Amino acid sequence: ISFQLSARGHLSTWPAFGSQQTVVGHHKPCCAPEEGQPGNKRALLPTPKPRYLEELETYLREELQSLDLTKNNSQELKLQPYREIFEFMIDTFKTYKPLLSAIKNEYEVTLAYQKKIIQSLEPLKAAVTTMSDKCTQQILALQEKEKEKISVLQQEKQHLLKVIDNLKEEKSSLQTQVEHLQASLAEEYTRYLNESHARKLLLAKQNDMYKERQEVTQHKARGRGRYVKGEDVVKLTLALKVARRDLTKAQVKLNDMMADYGDAVPRRDFELLEKKYSDLLQEMKTQQEFLEELQKEHETLVEMHRETEQERDDLSAQLQRVQQNCTPRPDWAKCSEVVPGGAERWDCLAEGKSSEELVDVLLEEIGSGALKEMDVFPGWGKGDDVPVYLRHEGEVENKKLTKKDVVNILKDVWKEKTALEQQTGKGSSLPEFFLSFLQKKYGDAAAMEWSYNLYENMRLSPSNHLLRSFYDTLTGKIDEEQYHSQNQLISNLQKGLAASDSSHSGSLTTQQLRQEADSLREAFPLKKAESIQDLVDVSRYKLDSTEDLINYLLLFEEDEEGNSTPFVAKLRSQYVREKEEYLRQLKNKLGDLREVEADALKTTFCSISHNIDVQALDTCIGQAYQVPGDKADEGAEAVGMVLERLLTGDIRRAGSSGREGNMAGFGGE
Numbered sequence: 156i157s158f159q160l161s162a163r164g165h166l167s168t169w170p171a172f173g174s175q176q177t178v179v180g181h182h183k184p185c186c187a188p189e190e191g192q193p194g195n196k197r198a199l200l201p202t203p204k205p206r207y208l209e210e211l212e213t214y215l216r217e218e219l220q221s222l223d224l225t226k227n228n229s230q231e232l233k234l235q236p237y238r239e240i241f242e243f244m245i246d247t248f249k250t251y252k253p254l255l256s257a258i259k260n261e262y263e264v265t266l267a268y269q270k271k272i273i274q275s276l277e278p279l280k281a282a283v284t285t286m287s288d289k290c291t292q293q294i295l296a297l298q299e300k301e302k303e304k305i306s307v308l309q310q311e312k313q314h315l316l317k318v319i320d321n322l323k324e325e326k327s328s329l330q331t332q333v334e335h336l337q338a339s340l341a342e343e344y345t346r347y348l349n350e351s352h353a354r355k356l357l358l359a360k361q362n363d364m365y366k367e368r369q370e371v372t373q374h375k376a377r378g379r380g381r382y383v384k385g386e387d388v389v390k391l392t393l394a395l396k397v398a399r400r401d402l403t404k405a406q407v408k409l410n411d412m413m414a415d416y417g418d419a420v421p422r423r424d425f426e427l428l429e430k431k432y433s434d435l436l437q438e439m440k441t442q443q444e445f446l447e448e449l450q451k452e453h454e455t456l457v458e459m460h461r462e463t464e465q466e467r468d469d470l471s472a473q474l475q476r477v478q479q480n481c482t483p484r485p486d487w488a489k490c491s492e493v494v495p496g497g498a499e500r501w502d503c504l505a506e507g508k509s510s511e512e513l514v515d516v517l518l519e520e521i522g523s524g525a526l527k528e529m530d531v532f533p534g535w536g537k538g539d540d541v542p543v544y545l546r547h548e549g550e551v552e553n554k555k556l557t558k559k560d561v562v563n564i565l566k567d568v569w570k571e572k573t574a575l576e577q578q579t580g581k582g583s584s585l586p587e588f589f590l591s592f593l594q595k596k597y598g599d600a601a602a603m604e605w606s607y608n609l610y611e612n613m614r615l616s617p618s619n620h621l622l623r624s625f626y627d628t629l630t631g632k633i634d635e636e637q638y639h640s641q642n643q644l645i646s647n648l649q650k651g652l653a654a655s656d657s658s659h660s661g662s663l664t665t666q667q668l669r670q671e672a673d674s675l676r677e678a679f680p681l682k683k684a685e686s687i688q689d690l691v692d693v694s695r696y697k698l699d700s701t702e703d704l705i706n707y708l709l710l711f712e713e714d715e716e717g718n719s720t721p722f723v724a725k726l727r728s729q730y731v732r733e734k735e736e737y738l739r740q741l742k743n744k745l746g747d748l749r750e751v752e753a754d755a756l757k758t759t760f761c762s763i764s765h766n767i768d769v770q771a772l773d774t775c776i777g778q779a780y781q782v783p784g785d786k787a788d789e790g791a792e793a794v795g796m797v798l799e800r801l802l803t804g805d806i807r808r809a810g811s812s813g814r815e816g817n818m819a820g821f822g823g824e
Contacts, residue, residue, distance in 0.1 A: 207247070215240055312463050319456050322449055329442055336435060343428070351418050358413055369402070477685060477692075490517060512724075515618040522615030529553050532607045542630075544590040544606045551607040558619065561612045562717035564605075565625050568592050569638075585628055585635055620727060621717040634778075636805040641727055645711065648726070652707045661708045686729050693725045730807075737763075737808050738801055742794070750791040753780060764808055778804035 218236035226232065238259075245255045420428075490501055490513075505513055531550040535541045572588050593602040593609075613626035624641075627633045656663060694705050710722040719727075744759050745751060751759075753776055760775055761767060779797045 211240055211243065308463070308466075315456055315459055315463070319453070319460070322453055322456070326446070326449060329446060333439075333442070336439075340435075347420065347424075347428075351420070355413075355417050358417070362409065473685060477688060512618060519616050519618050523558075526553070526611060526615055527555055532611060534607075543586050544593075544629075545603075545610065547603045547607070551604050553611075554604065554608045556608050556612055558612070558616065558622075558716040561609055561616075562619075562621055562715070564609060565613075565621060566717075568625075589629060619717055620719055620724070632803065634804045637803075640805045640807075641730055644730065645723060645726060649707075649711050656707070662704050662706045664704055682729070682733075686733075689729070690722065690725060693721050733808070734802070734806060737806065738798055741801075742798055745794055748794055751794050751797060752791045756797065775801065775806055778806060 215236050218239070219233065222229070222232045222236075224232070241255070241259055245252050245259065248255070488498070488501075490505075505516065530553055532553060534547040534549050534551060535545045536548055537546045568589060571592060572583065572585070575588075576582055590602065590606065593605045597605050610626075610629075613622045613629070616622040616626075624633070624638045628635050628638055652663065694707070694710055710720055713719055740763050741759060744763055748755075756779060757772060757776060760772055779800050780792060781800065
């Protein structure tokens with residue numbers, strides 16, 4: 156195989172050289188052609204492709220056609236003809252042979268190294284696939300198991316409600332029977348009482364009649380005594396005395412009997428009433444025992460109902476947290492009538508925000524309007540209690556900055572501060588660095604004006620995370636580490652999702668996002684399953700019900716004013732809520748203590764966070780006592796002060812709590 160030279164003896168640069176036309180002239184070498192000579196002829200001829208190039212292309216084409224590309228190593232087979240072509244070129248161009256040989260060897264070494272890496276990763280790929288399938292099966296099994304348990308509990312609850320209704324009906328029936336028996340007994344008592352009174356009246360009437368009869372008899376006896384001759388008067392007088400004495404005794408005895416037995420009833424009636432009373436008493440005892448059993452069962456059912464109600468309330472609370480975006484809200488569309496920019500700008504501001512966040516947006520709009528109307532800011536003075544970046548007397552001009560300008564300046568402050576700390580290896584105070592940054596960028600005279608303008612814009616922007624976090628850090632409400640920790644958390648999640656995107660398309664389906672729990676578990680090792688489900692739900696806030704593809708890159712974008720997407724906002728709100736819950740659990744564990752020592756606080760942290768490592772524990776103790784964790788051995792601090800310091804710092808759960816589930820159940824409950 157030979158190669159072709161150009162007209163001047165150099166290597167041909169075809170097709171660049173061949174794309175033009177060569178002017179062939181009859182003139183002497185190294186001499187310009189003479190003008191105006193009639194004998195000169197110029198012909199425009201196309202330059203053909205070099206024969207050496209054509210031979211190489213033909214050889215390559217034949218070799219590629221002869222290959223069997225259906226095998227597994229088809230790519231290596233296709234590479235071999237190109238290797239041979241390159242070796243032909245190396246052998247042909249002697250001058251460039253060392254350079255071309257070095258290039259070829261470097262490529263061969265690199266290909267061998269990459270092939271070795273790919274071969275070493277094959278077992279790991281198979282293990283990852285196996286583990287993913289296993290975790291998916293476990294998740295599905297847990298979902299099915301919990302579904303059956305919930306169904307059984309619901310059926311048992313319905314059965315218990317029916318039993319309670321039946322018991323209530325039986326209790327009502329028994330109460331009706333008791334009332335009926337009481338009314339019947341009262342009627343019987345009234346009847347017997349009337350009979351007793353009638354009997355007393357009858358006895359009194361009988362006694363009166365007896366007395367009248369005795370008097371009539373005595374009167375008749377006296378009349379006869381006047382005409383009976385021979386009757387002894389003394390004897391009659393004595394008989395009369397005896398008769399009167401007997402009458403008096405009989406009357407006394409009769410009165411005693413009437414007094415003793417006036418209320419008595421006949422034995423036959425008494426025995427009938429006594430038998431009826433015994434039957435009613437026995438029936439009442441039986442009903443009483445049955446009622447006591449029903450009351451015990453009712454108390455048991457009430458207790459079970461209370462437990463079921465508590466479980467229902469817990470499940471309802473969880474459901475409300477999951478369906479937070481579906482809770483009823485005020486008619487926020489009315490705000491579009493007063494917010495500058497109309498409905499379009501309000502829709503952009505309100506997108507994906509809760510009612511509490513919308514209140515902050517309204518306050519920010521009101522504050523921004525008031526800020527634009529101000530021409531100057533009053534100075535705070537130069538006292539020691541005034542922050543160093545606000546120490547100024549007199550008025551300061553309002554530059555009326557846009558939120559975009561403020562966001563860009565604050566990002567530059569964070570960027571330069573981080574670079575300076577990485578370079579020097581030492582931390583610096585944000586207020587002092589903030590002032591020095593403005594002095595360096597705008598000069599000493601204008602630095603204070605920029606400081607006041609930035610401060611007021613940050614203070615009146617509670618809904619913007621970048622401005623709010625910078626303001627809270629600048630004023631000492633939170634520790635600077637919180638801002639960096641949240642950004643690192645978001646960065647880890649973005650890297651985990653990117654690692655799950657094997658096609659590098661920038662999108663994942665919801666099912667893939669649920670199945671790729673390993674990457675999310677690395678970013679959030681202690682996050683609850685319902686919190687992860689909230690993140691999955693909010694990631695679909697711009698999707699239709701039929702769409703399933705999530706562009707995860709858009710979830711982490713910011714607009715020019717530094718506003719984050721609802722997904723990132725949900726991550727940050729979960730960070731704050733989890734820290735508050737952690738500290739609330741710590742406060743409950745401390746109980747009624749007013750002061751706490753470092754050793755006692757360490758013990759409390761270990762009790763609510765199992766497996767917490769020494770470094771994380773020292774960080775918490777150092778934040779609580781404002782000294783290095785290994786030196787906080789003496790003295791006690793107020794519990795309120797300790798909790799307040801922990802709230803300002805970057806405190807997170809560093810071990811399992813035994814009460815909260817991790818992400819092993821991500822994708823379903």
